[in-house]
Amino acid sequence: xxxxxxxxxxxxxxxVPFVNGGAEILAExxxxxxxxxxxxxxxxxxxxxxxxxxxxxxxxxxxxxxxLSETFExxxxxxxxLKFPAYMIPHQRKVIWMLxxxxxxxxxxxxxxxxxxxxxxxxxxxxxxxxxxxELIPQAQGIFxxxxxxxxxxxxxxxxxxxxxxxxPQDAALFYTRPAENFLYFPxxxxxxxRQELVLQALAQTRAPVRVYFSGSxxxxxxxxxCITLAQKGGCADRVQWLGSVSEEQKRDLYARSxxxxxxPVDEDYGYVTLEGMLAQKPVITCTDSGGPLEFVVxxxxxxxxxxxxxxxxxAMDRLWGDRERARQWGxxxxxxxxxxxxxxxxxxxxxxx
Amino acid sequence: MKxxxxxxxVPFIRGGAEILADxxxxxLSAAGHEAELVxxxxxxxxxxxxxxxxxxCRLVDLTETCGxxxxxxxxLKFPAYLIPHPNxxxxxxxxxxxxxELWSHPRAGDxxxxxxxxxxxxxxxxxxxELIPEAKAIYTLSENVSGRxxxxxGIDSKPLYxxxxxxxxxxxxxxxxxxxxxxxxxxVKRQWLAIRALAQCRERVRIRFAxxxxxxxxxxxxxxxxxELKLSDRIAWLGMVSEEQKRDLYAKCxxxxxxPVDEDYGYVTLEAMLSSKPVITCADSGGPLEFVMxxxxxxxxxxTPESLAQAMDALWADRRSAAAMGEAGRARYRDxxxxxxxxxxxxxx
Numbered sequence: 115x116x117x118x119x120x121x122x123x124x125x126x127x128x129x130v131p132f133v134n135g136g137a138e139i140l141a142e143x144x145x146x147x148x149x150x151x152x153x154x155x156x157x158x159x160x161x162x163x164x165x166x167x168x169x170x171x172x173x174x175x176x177x178x179x180x181x182l183s184e185t186f187e188x189x190x191x192x193x194x195x196l197k198f199p200a201y202m203i204p205h206q207r208k209v210i211w212m213l214x215x216x217x218x219x220x221x222x223x224x225x226x227x228x229x230x231x232x233x234x235x236x237x238x239x240x241x242x243x244x245x246x247x248x249e250l251i252p253q254a255q256g257i258f259x260x261x262x263x264x265x266x267x268x269x270x271x272x273x274x275x276x277x278x279x280x281x282x283p284q285d286a287a288l289f290y291t292r293p294a295e296n297f298l299y300f301p302x303x304x305x306x307x308x309r310q311e312l313v314l315q316a317l318a319q320t321r322a323p324v325r326v327y328f329s330g331s332x333x334x335x336x337x338x339x340x341c342i343t344l345a346q347k348g349g350c351a352d353r354v355q356w357l358g359s360v361s362e363e364q365k366r367d368l369y370a371r372s373x374x375x376x377x378x379p380v381d382e383d384y385g386y387v388t389l390e391g392m393l394a395q396k397p398v399i400t401c402t403d404s405g406g407p408l409e410f411v412v413x414x415x416x417x418x419x420x421x422x423x424x425x426x427x428x429x430a431m432d433r434l435w436g437d438r439e440r441a442r443q444w445g446x447x448x449x450x451x452x453x454x455x456x457x458x459x460x461x462x463x464x465x466x467x468x
Numbered sequence: 469m470k471x472x473x474x475x476x477x478v479p480f481i482r483g484g485a486e487i488l489a490d491x492x493x494x495x496l497s498a499a500g501h502e503a504e505l506v507x508x509x510x511x512x513x514x515x516x517x518x519x520x521x522x523x524x525c526r527l528v529d530l531t532e533t534c535g536x537x538x539x540x541x542x543x544l545k546f547p548a549y550l551i552p553h554p555n556x557x558x559x560x561x562x563x564x565x566x567x568x569e570l571w572s573h574p575r576a577g578d579x580x581x582x583x584x585x586x587x588x589x590x591x592x593x594x595x596x597x598e599l600i601p602e603a604k605a606i607y608t609l610s611e612n613v614s615g616r617x618x619x620x621x622g623i624d625s626k627p628l629y630x631x632x633x634x635x636x637x638x639x640x641x642x643x644x645x646x647x648x649x650x651x652x653x654x655x656v657k658r659q660w661l662a663i664r665a666l667a668q669c670r671e672r673v674r675i676r677f678a679x680x681x682x683x684x685x686x687x688x689x690x691x692x693x694x695x696e697l698k699l700s701d702r703i704a705w706l707g708m709v710s711e712e713q714k715r716d717l718y719a720k721c722x723x724x725x726x727x728p729v730d731e732d733y734g735y736v737t738l739e740a741m742l743s744s745k746p747v748i749t750c751a752d753s754g755g756p757l758e759f760v761m762x763x764x765x766x767x768x769x770x771x772t773p774e775s776l777a778q779a780m781d782a783l784w785a786d787r788r789s790a791a792a793m794g795e796a797g798r799a800r801y802r803d804x805x806x807x808x809x810x811x812x813x814x815x816x817x
Binding site: 124130133159169172173186188 | 470472478479480481502504506507508509511517520521523524525527528529530531532533534536538682683684
């Protein structure tokens, strides 16, 4: 294919109305770079509602009924499927760049934060999702995932091989570093899966007077209250700051001035926070069960990988706090590692369009 | 209120319906609501795709999002207006026209050409007849669309006019030496008719076309007609122009040509009126006829090259009358009281 040949590309995803999260930012970022590369690109976003479970089957069927092969007899040259069930939309030249499967039917089945298993028809719907994924995902010409973690899950649950394809965080070029001040930074939605709770429990056990700044909006008011109470009970409320939702500029400034970054989520798909920490030359503390971050953090070289227990996490935090020079070196090594990984949109486009 | 505007769209095509959907969302937000657009992709061929897309829309669930109720769905285009919702209002842009008034149209009719065309047509008509009345209220884009809905589906509705985007930014400049024809380049807009008329004009009328073709073939067809008729030097193809350029082209034209086949509504008419320019349209153009008053704010011709040529000559020859008709058009727009707050109030009541 000639290098400057402009393609007509559709990005197929689903969207829960009124919710704007990482997946929406990724779809928009992908669209923008495709256009910058001289292609015509649009996002097709099918609305999605995952309850009651039979709705999931309806929406899988709806996606299968759509026809994105061409528009007014002009072919759509490529369909890039991102989210379940939109990646099931049929197309003769489809590649899937899987953000994640419907996790409640897989790794989060029977997880305390899931609801699919609580319905009478939950198992049945789960089986239908497995069957559809197993049969339909391999119809794509290329199967990529946003991380090795997502690829491994797909391999173990569906027996489908996929290639991880990393992409940079939004505005990657704008991150910078500053001399470390006296706080660790934990940017994330305040949400049980991100485990702010675990960090607060750890903070109560640190030897050094470690301070943590949290930013991000709370998706569940009850969980936020629980966290605040926990900080008070642990006697570390004065070492914690809740910054709420911050601007992109503020976020980059907080990264730049932090001593290190805390990011111990439960089995994250990918996790921009790790990469942003590395871009800001900061060491990252994560946990052995955190998923995506483990593909980037090298234990004792660019950060610390701790057991997901308060004592272990407290020890990791103390370690960074106690040796600032080492923290600085690990941060630099993290930045070096980011550069060595060649995480560029150019590379993503080349793979998705080959 | 949490409001979803539900529409269908053909990827890579941006026309009046897409602009309207965006403007409606913005008007709802401006009125203090949380409004979001849901757009289901649509492909109308082969014909069996149409019932599949109807089904796909019926399978979409917009009742709530993350446990929070969606207070209202406003359905615009076929088949997205068939998405079920307990608090749905339809503001019908148009039905699937080749199942109705364009069924046997010589250029536009497509369903009629397939062996299963009649079956699909009947399925579409049945879905509309049975499912449109699920809505709490039914509005349409124009009297023209209401008339069709009454005639073919036996359903009553009220026309609800909306202003073109950026209506305040249109202005009038001194009339130059061209007629302006802004539209997507496609059969039903009848650029080809304007070119054939041009061949019959006595005056050295010039036309500037702005707009992208739905399919490159369609522009090529028009360019070829112009070449065969040796008119290429009196025609300019401007392609897609920016909004600023478009307003400038309106402001400096002598008049606007807008002779589509049975248009649903037609922003072009209103934009010309906002620019104080006379509009030439045709007796079968639909929507524009609700606005253009023959010999007062423009000219209504027969859809033949001869008749259209006469109208073009008339505007070209008499600048003063053209300017007067343009001003009368501007006054008529004002009198019609077309505004977004009015649209929002009706759709949410």
